[in-house]
Structure formats: structure tokens, C-alpha cells
Amino acid sequence: MDTFLTFALTGVVLFSLGLQEVLARPGVLRMLIAVNVMGSGTLLFFVSLAHRHADGPDPVPHALALTGIVVTLAATAAGLALARGLHRLRAEGSGGRVEGGRVEGGRSQGAGYERGRSESGRDEQGRADR
Amino acid sequence: MVLDGLSLLAVTAGVLFFVSGTLGILRFPDVFSRLHALTKADGLGLGLIVLGLALQATSLAVIGKLALVWIVAALSGSTACYLMAHFELERAQEPHDRA
Amino acid sequence: MIGLEVVFDVSVAVLLVVLALESLYTPNLFTSIAFFIAFGLVMALAWVRLQAPDLALAEAAVGAGLTGVLLLDAAREIAAVRGVERTPRSMVRLTSLLVAAGVGVALVAALLEVPPRAAGLAEAVREALPLTAVEHGVTSVLLDFRALDTFFETAVLLLAVITVLVLQAHQHVRIIPWELSASPVLSGLVGLLAPVVLVFSGYLLWAGTHAPGGAFQAGVLLGAGGILLELAGVHTVSRLPRRALRWLLSLGVAGFALLSGTLLLAGRGLLELPGAGARTIVIALEIAIAVSVALTVVSLVVGSNLRLEPPEQEP
Numbered sequence: 279m280d281t282f283l284t285f286a287l288t289g290v291v292l293f294s295l296g297l298q299e300v301l302a303r304p305g306v307l308r309m310l311i312a313v314n315v316m317g318s319g320t321l322l323f324f325v326s327l328a329h330r331h332a333d334g335p336d337p338v339p340h341a342l343a344l345t346g347i348v349v350t351l352a353a354t355a356a357g358l359a360l361a362r363g364l365h366r367l368r369a370e371g372s373g374g375r376v377e378g379g380r381v382e383g384g385r386s387q388g389a390g391y392e393r394g395r396s397e398s399g400r401d402e403q404g405r406a407d408r
Numbered sequence: 409m410v411l412d413g414l415s416l417l418a419v420t421a422g423v424l425f426f427v428s429g430t431l432g433i434l435r436f437p438d439v440f441s442r443l444h445a446l447t448k449a450d451g452l453g454l455g456l457i458v459l460g461l462a463l464q465a466t467s468l469a470v471i472g473k474l475a476l477v478w479i480v481a482a483l484s485g486s487t488a489c490y491l492m493a494h495f496e497l498e499r500a501q502e503p504h505d506r507a
Numbered sequence: 508m509i510g511l512e513v514v515f516d517v518s519v520a521v522l523l524v525v526l527a528l529e530s531l532y533t534p535n536l537f538t539s540i541a542f543f544i545a546f547g548l549v550m551a552l553a554w555v556r557l558q559a560p561d562l563a564l565a566e567a568a569v570g571a572g573l574t575g576v577l578l579l580d581a582a583r584e585i586a587a588v589r590g591v592e593r594t595p596r597s598m599v600r601l602t603s604l605l606v607a608a609g610v611g612v613a614l615v616a617a618l619l620e621v622p623p624r625a626a627g628l629a630e631a632v633r634e635a636l637p638l639t640a641v642e643h644g645v646t647s648v649l650l651d652f653r654a655l656d657t658f659f660e661t662a663v664l665l666l667a668v669i670t671v672l673v674l675q676a677h678q679h680v681r682i683i684p685w686e687l688s689a690s691p692v693l694s695g696l697v698g699l700l701a702p703v704v705l706v707f708s709g710y711l712l713w714a715g716t717h718a719p720g721g722a723f724q725a726g727v728l729l730g731a732g733g734i735l736l737e738l739a740g741v742h743t744v745s746r747l748p749r750r751a752l753r754w755l756l757s758l759g760v761a762g763f764a765l766l767s768g769t770l771l772l773a774g775r776g777l778l779e780l781p782g783a784g785a786r787t788i789v790i791a792l793e794i795a796i797a798v799s800v801a802l803t804v805v806s807l808v809v810g811s812n813l814r815l816e817p818p819e820q821e822p
Contacts, residue, residue, distance in 0.1 A: 280513075280623070281512070281516050281556055281557065282623065283618075283623070284513075284516045284517060284520050285516070285520060285553060285556070285557055286618055286621075287520070287615070287618065288520040288523055288524060288553075290611055290614040290615055290618065291524050291611065292523065292524065292527050293610070293611070293614065294607045294608065294610055294611030294614070295524075295527055295528065295531060295607070296527070296531070297603075297606070297607045297610055298603045298604055298606075298607035298608075299531045299532075299603075300603075301599075301602070301603030301606055301607065302599055302600050302603040303599060305536075305585075306585070307536060307578065307581060307582055307585060308531075308536070308539065310578070311530060311531065311539060311540070311543050311578065312531060314543070314570075314574065315527050315530065315531065315543075315546070318527075318546070318550055318570070321562075322550075322553060322557075323614075325554070325557050325559055325562065326557055327621070327625075327627070328557075328559075328627060328629075329557050329558060330622070330623060330624050330625045330626075330627070331624075331625065331626045331627060331629040332624065334558070334629060334633075335557065335558045335559065335629065336626070336627035336628055336629040336632070337628075337629070337632050337644030337645045337647070337648050338627065338628045338632065338648050338652075338653075339627070340559050340561055340562060340644075340645045340648075341561075341645045341648035341649045341653065342653075342656070343559070343562055344561055344562055344565055344645065344649070344721075344723050344724075345649070345656070345657065345660040345723065347562065347565045347566055347569050347570065347723075348565065348569065348660070348664065348723050348726075348727065348800065349660060349663055349664065349667075350569075350574075351569045351573055351574060351577075351727075351804070351807070352663065352664050352667035352668070352803065352807060353667060354574055354577060354578075355577055355667060355668075355671050355807035355808070356667040356670040356671055358577055358578070358581040359670060359671040359674040359675055360670070360674065361581060361585060362581060362584055362585065362674070362675075363674045365584065365585045480700070480703070483696055483699060483700070484696065484700070487692055487693060487695075487696040490690075490692045491690070491692070491693060494690070
């Protein structure tokens, strides 16, 4: 097991895990996390191929992966902005009130940050189908 | 040789502190005691590891970089700890509107 | 006898898989994002093991920091009102498992066919390196051999930031609570760190010509510093005039477009750098790319009209 094989296999595993989650159609945010995991797997596979050279790695995959990391960030940000826009449209459609960009739903608003954190998974799933 | 021994001692002690800090996160009951365990133990652990590595350094520039790593990590770690504790305090004082 | 390096590699690999599993399958979204941030940090470690310090630098800022901030912020808005979880039907889950397992097996089979030792393009790059304007392999690929790729990558970044700015045009983004943004501890830290970040990103930009570093790493680091400033209530990017922000965001693309246009008019190839002055051109391009990457990163996270001071009607 040299470094190349270890990380190439890890890349394959990460790609498959992410792919499974994307195909299972989770919520938008989870899908973006899964796509990021897939992307990390791809880059890991690619850069581990560059590591097969005996004296010093091949710089071409490094350069491509470098821009890949930055482009993944940009794509994630664009995806999240789209998800937020969609979310606001849905909230408007279902009678929620949009105020200064923050959506007021049926529930009272406390500190939103803390709410997102402390919500249990069961709670999230229970309200999913409305 | 003496230097190697000192390095080994410092790094081992540092790792032990890291482990105890992690144990604190896993075992302590509330946010404040967990934060306490984590930041205190990890701060010391990182300091010891930096010390152990600095003893092995070949040039002054490397020691400077290690010191910079330690300073920045210590500053940002304690600030993050303060922010989390502050936030937790706000949350604890807020009336609970949910079951 | 198993070497220590193998033990370390395998631990990093196992840690990556475990963190990915936790991040993907834990029911609580906040926990999932926290695991994803840890995953990014360990990825940086994996890049170091693969002798890719350029990638480790970028990943530490992007994967561990910026993506986490973006996800947390979006999760707070989206998950606050409606749960984002959807329990998939068992048929969907089974199909996805089968497809993913099939793809995984096929990839492993392909991997076993790959020769364990190959030079790739390493030799070609090393031989041609004296012909380029820089001494670092990765930078020479980015700004000389494959400059066309980098041109279009900066264009992709510009498109993404335009998307985000258009969609968030009327949005009021708030990443951390008011009372924290005014905290003396946070602004004290930011006051200490901001000059360090500025100097270090300048160093990375300069180092890129002959050592790991360069425009993209310097840009994301500078952008992360800009976000830290915004969070502490020091408005830099969000107070820029809109026209200036637009110009600076497109500086990278504009630089490439100007260069290739000039070279074409001079009767050379599209991005065929002239022998004399090539180094100056490459460094100027790097500065342009770093500036627009930094501003792109800040804009992606804080949106177009971030206001961290409390609105008047806030109770």
C-alpha cells in the first residue's frame, strides 16, 4: 500500500459515498455537501495519480486541482444562492412573509442560528413533507 | 542526543495534553467545561509540540515560523472559545419558547 | 515491516472516509456541516501527504473555512423555517446504493489497471520549465502552458459571483449576531490578524514564481481575511462603490482578455508570451487574478449589500 494507492482508493470511496447520497435525493443543502464530497474524491484520485512519479510529483494535475478547489467553492456558493432564492419563493407561495430577505414562517423567530443548530434530526424529518 | 531526548519528551507530553483535552470534550457534561478542557489542554499541548519541534529546527527561520504558528493558533483558539462561550451564555439566558 | 509513513497515510485515509460518512449520514444538519469542515481540514493533510503543498494551502482556506461559512449561513436561513430533510423512499435508497456501489467497483477495477509508476507530464514540464517565465512547476502550468484554462477558470468564477450577487440583490445577510460583531475580543483579534494575513498573502503571491504559492492561494487567503474583517464589523469590500467592485471582480478576466487581444494584434498566438518581459506579464496577471479571486470570495460569502450593523426596526 503506497501513498498513491491509499489515496486513490480513498478518492474512489469518497466519490461513491457522495454519489449515493446525491442519488438518494436529500435536501438541497445535503446534496451540495454530497457534491463537495464527490468533488474532493475526484481531486484526490487525480492528484494521487500525479504522485506515481518517482522524483517529484507531476505538476499538471496539481494546477488543475488547484483551480478545481476554487471553482468548487464558487459553484457551491452559486448553488446555495439558488437554494435560498427557491426557498424564499416557496415561503412566499405558502403564505410565509418575506421581510428584508429573512423568511418569517409559521413559527416564531428566535435567533435563527441557534435554531438551525439545535434542531434534532427527527424534528427536521417530521416537518419535511408539509 | 540530549536535544533529541528533550524533543521526544516535549512532543509526547504535548500529545498527552491533546488526548486529555479530547477526553474532556467527550466526557464533560456542558459547553463551558468542554470549552475549558479543550482550549486549556490543546493550548498547552500545541505549545509543547511546537517546543519539541523547535528543538529539532535547523535554522532560526524555521523556529520563527513555528512560533508564528503557535501564536496565531493560541490567539484564534482563545477568541473562538470566548465567542462560543458568549453565545452559549446568551442562549442559556434566552427564554425557552420550545419544548 | 510496515513503515510509519504507511500507518500515517492509512490513518488519514480512514479519517477522511469516517468524516465523510458522518457528514453525509448524520441526521442533524448543523452536525453534518461541522463534520464537513473537519473533513476539509483532513483533506489539507492528505494534500500534504501527496506532496501537493499548493493544494493544501488552498484547501485549508477553502474546504475548511469558506465552504463551512457558506453552508452554515445558508443552513440557518433554510433550515430555520422548514426542515430540509426528506426521507427517501426505500426504492430510491436501494437504487442509489446499487448505482454507487457499481460505480465504485468499476473505478476500483480501473484503478487496478493503472500502472503503479508513471511519469505523466512531470518530465515534459521539467524540461520546458527553463523556457517559461517562472521556476515553479504548478505556476508555470497555470500561467504559461495552460494559461487558456486559467483564463476560462477566472471567467467561471466571475459567472458564479454574478449569479450570487444577482440572487442576493435584496437580501439582508447576517452571519453572526450583532452583539458578537461588536465584541472587543473579536475586533482585537481581527486587528492583530489582518496585517498578518495581508503580508502572508503578499508573500504567497510573490513566492508563487519559484515555490509553492501563487495567485489562487494568495487570493483565497486574502478573501478569508476580508471576510474576517466584515464579520468583526470593519467594512471594506461591502463599502466599496458598486462600480469599483464590478471592475475589480472582473480584473482577472479583463487582464487575460487584454493580454490575448494584444498578442493577437501583434501577430502572435493567443496566449503566446513574448520572450522578453514574460516574467513581468505573468506577475501582473497573477496580481490581477489574486485581487479578483479575493474579492470574489468575499462577495460570494457576504453577498452584495452586507450590513452588519443592526437595522433600526430591530427590537
